[in-house]
Amino acid sequence: xxxxxxSTHEDSRIAWFTALAVTIHVLESSxxxxxxxxxxxxANIITITVLCQFGWRTxxxxxxxxxxxxxxxxxxxxxxxFMLSLSGAVTSVFILGLGSKLPxxxxxxxxxxxxxxxAHISAQFSCAYLLFIPHPGLWRLFPVLLSFAVALGIIxxxxxxxLLQHVAYKTP
Amino acid sequence: xxxxxxVLLLIAVLALPFVYLHYWQATTAGTTVRIMRGETLVKxxxxxxxxxxxxxxxxxxxRLQIKNGKIRFISSPCTGKVCIHKGWLSQSGDFNACLPxxxxxxxxxxxxxDSMNY
Numbered sequence: 001x002x003x004x005x006x007s008t009h010e011d012s013r014i015a016w017f018t019a020l021a022v023t024i025h026v027l028e029s030s031x032x033x034x035x036x037x038x039x040x041x042x043a044n045i046i047t048i049t050v051l052c053q054f055g056w057r058t059x060x061x062x063x064x065x066x067x068x069x070x071x072x073x074x075x076x077x078x079x080x081x082f083m084l085s086l087s088g089a090v091t092s093v094f095i096l097g098l099g100s101k102l103p104x105x106x107x108x109x110x111x112x113x114x115x116x117x118x119a120h121i122s123a124q125f126s127c128a129y130l131l132f133i134p135h136p137g138l139w140r141l142f143p144v145l146l147s148f149a150v151a152l153g154i155i156x157x158x159x160x161x162x163l164l165q166h167v168a169y170k171t172p
Numbered sequence: 173x174x175x176x177x178x179v180l181l182l183i184a185v186l187a188l189p190f191v192y193l194h195y196w197q198a199t200t201a202g203t204t205v206r207i208m209r210g211e212t213l214v215k216x217x218x219x220x221x222x223x224x225x226x227x228x229x230x231x232x233x234x235r236l237q238i239k240n241g242k243i244r245f246i247s248s249p250c251t252g253k254v255c256i257h258k259g260w261l262s263q264s265g266d267f268n269a270c271l272p273x274x275x276x277x278x279x280x281x282x283x284x285x286d287s288m289n290y
Contacts (some may be wrong), residue, residue, distance in 0.1 A: 108174045108177045110173055111173075111180045114180055114184055137265075137266065142195050145186070
């Protein structure tokens with residue numbers, strides 16, 4: 001018996017973008033970090049770009065698959081790092097879903113990126129506090145990491161915007 | 173940049189100082205101190221009464237001092253003297269221990285955070 005799996009055009013699009021995001025995710029994990037928990041989150045540029053170009057459904061797939069595949073590649077699957085990563089990704093995907101429902105012109109790449117990075121860091125802190133370090137002292141680090149999240153969210157948003165300006169013309 | 177982007181950006185940047193103020197405010201001063209030997213509670217004392225007292229552990233006698241709402245170890249029969257060097261404790265949730273002598277002290281106060289739950 002032969003089983004054939006039909007893959008739609010969107011499936012292969014998700015696969016391509018996930019591959020791209022996983023590559024960035026893995027490369028980024030080799031960068032040294034000055035503060036524990038601080039990461040530039042460059043893979044989110046792909047999520048934001050996909051969100052602006054193809055909509056929330058595709059972006060959600062890319063974001064969640066990126067965390068899953070990335071953790072398998074790095075060997076952190078089901079580890080605390082993975083839990084933090086997944087909680088951040090799921091929350092930011094959810095918040096982006098709400099954000100994309102905004103009437104009018106809605107958010108641009110910069111707004112989405114900022115929204116995602118703030119949602120990401122807040123979810124990770126809540127997750128770390130609830131699951132791993134239930135000590136109130138943990139929250140003393142929150143303002144510092146939130147500042148970085150805002151700054152990096154803006155930077156990633158700008159990168160995503162210029163990416164869209166260069167790529168958008170070439171896609172049908 | 174859309175209008176929503178600008179609004180979100182302004183909110184995020186303007187809210188940051190308040191986040192710092194909220195999470196970096198001074199912790200509340202403790203009201204009582206809980207002294208433990210191993211797993212058992214020896215006594216719980218109010219921090220507003222200045223006093224010096226001894227607590228016996230497996231190694232010998234540790235001497236503690238309460239003064240002006242703060243508490244410290246002043247002597248302990250351990251080798252490292254880490255407990256003494258930690259100095260004064262006064263904030264709710266603060267914790268110190270002389271591990272060789274199995275004596276630990278924890279400041280209790282509003283909120284009743286337990287620093288030993290992890």
